[in-house]
Amino acid sequence: MYKYDTYDQQMVDNRVEEFRDQVKRRLAGQITEDQFKPLRLMNGLYLQLHAYMLRVAIPYGTLDSRQMRMLAHIARKYDRDYGHFTTRQNIQFNWIKLEDTPDILAELATVEMHAIQTSGNCIRNISADQYAGAAADEVADPRIWAELLRQWSSFHPEFTYLPRKFKICVIGADEDRAAMRLHDIGIQMVMRDGVLGGRIHVGGGMGRTPMIAPEIRDFVPADDLLSYLEACLRVYNRYGRRDNIYKARIKILVHEIGADEYRRQVEEEFIAVKALGLDPPQAEFERITQMFADPAFVADDGTAVDRSDPDFALWLDQNVKPHKQPGYAIVNISLKPQGGIPGDATSAQIDLMADLGERYSFDELRVTHAQNIVLPHVRQADLYTVWQQLDAAGLAPANLDLISDIIACPGLDYCSLANARSIPLAQKITERFADPARQRDIGELKLKISGCINACGHHHAGHIGILGVDKKGTENFQLSLGGSGAEDVSLGKITGPGFDEDGVVDAVERVTETYLGLREEGERFLDTYRRVGMAPFKEAIYG
Amino acid sequence: MDKPMSLSANADGLLRYRDDAPHEEPAVTLDAFLGQTNATAVRIEAGDDARALIPHLGQIALVEISFPSFRDGRGYSAARILREAGYDGELRAQGDVLVDQLLPMRRCGFDSFAPESEIDAATAEASLSRYENFYQKAADGVVPIWKKRHG
Numbered sequence: 001m002y003k004y005d006t007y008d009q010q011m012v013d014n015r016v017e018e019f020r021d022q023v024k025r026r027l028a029g030q031i032t033e034d035q036f037k038p039l040r041l042m043n044g045l046y047l048q049l050h051a052y053m054l055r056v057a058i059p060y061g062t063l064d065s066r067q068m069r070m071l072a073h074i075a076r077k078y079d080r081d082y083g084h085f086t087t088r089q090n091i092q093f094n095w096i097k098l099e100d101t102p103d104i105l106a107e108l109a110t111v112e113m114h115a116i117q118t119s120g121n122c123i124r125n126i127s128a129d130q131y132a133g134a135a136a137d138e139v140a141d142p143r144i145w146a147e148l149l150r151q152w153s154s155f156h157p158e159f160t161y162l163p164r165k166f167k168i169c170v171i172g173a174d175e176d177r178a179a180m181r182l183h184d185i186g187i188q189m190v191m192r193d194g195v196l197g198g199r200i201h202v203g204g205g206m207g208r209t210p211m212i213a214p215e216i217r218d219f220v221p222a223d224d225l226l227s228y229l230e231a232c233l234r235v236y237n238r239y240g241r242r243d244n245i246y247k248a249r250i251k252i253l254v255h256e257i258g259a260d261e262y263r264r265q266v267e268e269e270f271i272a273v274k275a276l277g278l279d280p281p282q283a284e285f286e287r288i289t290q291m292f293a294d295p296a297f298v299a300d301d302g303t304a305v306d307r308s309d310p311d312f313a314l315w316l317d318q319n320v321k322p323h324k325q326p327g328y329a330i331v332n333i334s335l336k337p338q339g340g341i342p343g344d345a346t347s348a349q350i351d352l353m354a355d356l357g358e359r360y361s362f363d364e365l366r367v368t369h370a371q372n373i374v375l376p377h378v379r380q381a382d383l384y385t386v387w388q389q390l391d392a393a394g395l396a397p398a399n400l401d402l403i404s405d406i407i408a409c410p411g412l413d414y415c416s417l418a419n420a421r422s423i424p425l426a427q428k429i430t431e432r433f434a435d436p437a438r439q440r441d442i443g444e445l446k447l448k449i450s451g452c453i454n455a456c457g458h459h460h461a462g463h464i465g466i467l468g469v470d471k472k473g474t475e476n477f478q479l480s481l482g483g484s485g486a487e488d489v490s491l492g493k494i495t496g497p498g499f500d501e502d503g504v505v506d507a508v509e510r511v512t513e514t515y516l517g518l519r520e521e522g523e524r525f526l527d528t529y530r531r532v533g534m535a536p537f538k539e540a541i542y543g
Numbered sequence: 544m545d546k547p548m549s550l551s552a553n554a555d556g557l558l559r560y561r562d563d564a565p566h567e568e569p570a571v572t573l574d575a576f577l578g579q580t581n582a583t584a585v586r587i588e589a590g591d592d593a594r595a596l597i598p599h600l601g602q603i604a605l606v607e608i609s610f611p612s613f614r615d616g617r618g619y620s621a622a623r624i625l626r627e628a629g630y631d632g633e634l635r636a637q638g639d640v641l642v643d644q645l646l647p648m649r650r651c652g653f654d655s656f657a658p659e660s661e662i663d664a665a666t667a668e669a670s671l672s673r674y675e676n677f678y679q680k681a682a683d684g685v686v687p688i689w690k691k692r693h694g
């Protein structure tokens with residue numbers, strides 16, 4: 001894992017002092033809320049429906065047990081004993097007092113954490129594949145490049161007042177577990193003729209105008225990566241629309257001028273920028289790379305995992321994934337219990353996950369964009385005890401990627417922009433599909449709910465997506481089918497007129513039943529939908 | 544950040560981080576400048592292409608870049624483009640320039656500020672000196688952390 005040096009630490013400490021001063025001026029009435037707003041937003045502090053919400057950055061979703069315990073401590077001391085893991089691999093605390101925020105940030109800084117650039121029209125927290133360093137299909141560890149981008153983007157002087165927020169994702173495998181092409185910039189690290197580099201996609205995103213990022217350059221050598229991104233961002237900063245907030249994301253620029261014209265401008269800018277010597281020295285790549293070296297794996301003794309406990313075996317089959325190292329496995333901890341709030345965890349649960357990460361996963365944990373937690377490096381011999389401890393804490397739902405593994409944004413229960421409540425709907429769906437055997441029969445089905453058109457719940461990328469809209473003052477839900485955030489990326493299509501809360505649960509059930517009736521051997525829901533199209537589903541829902 | 548060579552807050556609230564005398568000639572628009580190439584001061588609006596000035600940098604003593612709103616960050620790129628092209632005359636940010644923007648503006652090469660609402664020189668100084676080191680190389684000549692780490 002990356003460890004701060006004195007430069008990194010000083011940067012974060014200075015930021016705490018700066019924000020303490022800004023809060024002091026606000027509380028003393030020296031600055032107005034209007035003047036304070038852009039300052040607090042630069043530090044991830046939002047004023048929500050009921051209270052301040054603080055979003056803490058978890059760079060590329062990676063953290064150690066000490067950092068995880070700090071999150072539990074903050075939830076316990078400053079919030080209502082829980083935190084909410086988000087689709088951007090961050091954590092949000094929903095009940096924060098303004099006067100506590102400088103102390104919270106100071107506590108976070110003691111464990112190399114911060115809330116820098118978790119909001120505002122700047123480059124946000126970099127996201128990455130949650131199986132980085134553990135996946136068998138990995139070509140390069142994306143965390144190395146995500147960390148480099150974290151540093152490059154922190155207080156970047158030219159890109160702090162972009163037309164709109166800016167999200168970058170890095171993966172290092174062909175399988176896309178991070179919805180890479182639905183980011184403003186999506187980078188896939190690849191090897192070409194023995195040289196490491198990035199395949200660059202620009203202009204993806206969700207929101208009200210979802211788009212899949214086109215490829216802008218098939219290969220940028222690692223040595224040129226930052227200069228190339230600098231060029232991508234500069235073209236956007238200069239020519240991205242600023243007249244309309246809904247048209248200000250880079251996807252609109254790329255769409256309006258076309259990928260070819262955008263590429264031409266970037267390439268021209270890149271020639272100018274590359275000459276400036278902005279890219280870090282080779283020694284810096286090496287320094288960061290060393291920090292992500294493999295942990296001290298022990299040799300596989302070849303013992304097979306004992307599957308005699310049937311509940312454990314179900315969890316093993318659903319939530320545990322193969323590891324690149326023989327004798328190890330990747331454990332997914334589902335934060336989606338039946339009737340629960342997707343992504344929420346109590347302080348006690350966060351502490352327990354920290355303990356397990358420390359003891360059984362080389363002190364490493366990950367947060368996924370699907371709002372779950374990963375223990376990336378667990379010995380197969382330890383899987384049973386890890387499962388037992390998770391199960392005792394309500395952390396062992398065996399539902400990874402099943403219909404109850406729902407992504408949902410905070411919605412109208414918290415969010416001041418929401419049209420509808422996402423959380424109660426997610427809860428109802430998990431109740432309707434409570435039978436685990438039925439869920440397994442339906443198989444992989446990614447259901448995603450957003451409480452408004454901003455699409456924080458990634459509904460466009462859901463195999464089944466649900467969007468909350470406001471229909472003459474009442475909550476209404478639109479259903480869409482066929483989206484995917486994976487390497488087979490696609491955007492969902494709306495089925496037709498919307499539903500009330502119970503109506504949409506019924507509609508989801510009809511969709512799954514139609515699928516079960518139509519599927520051919522080995523087909524997931526998404527495969528069947530792609531083969532047969534919308535018509536039979538529409539017929540089942542509205543017919 | 545390096546300390547300013549000189550800081551003068553004059554009667555108009557102009558903050559200058561240069562020790563030459565302020566330029567007297569009024570700035571003309573980019574269009575006017577490109578039409579009558581004997582002007583020495585030019586004003587760039589947020590949407591103008593700063594690159595159009597590059598062939599003429601030798602004759603220019605002042606470029607004023609407009610910030611219609613602090614949220615409009617186009618001027619940061621315009622400033623860097625001019626500095627990267629070798630411009631070393633006065634580069635002034637004019638408009639909705641707030642104290643919290645001074646640091647990134649300095650890093651992008653601005654060396655004078657004409658804010659719409661006055662900025663207290665002491666507050667400016669405190670805000671500019673808070674951070675000692677920066678990750679990125681920019682237009683202010685600061686040695687980036689990446690270099691310092693490796694000597």
Ligand code: SF4
Nearest residue numbers: 409415418451452456
């Ligand atoms: S999708 Fe809308 S309701 Fe949900 S968190 Fe985002 S802004 Fe709020």
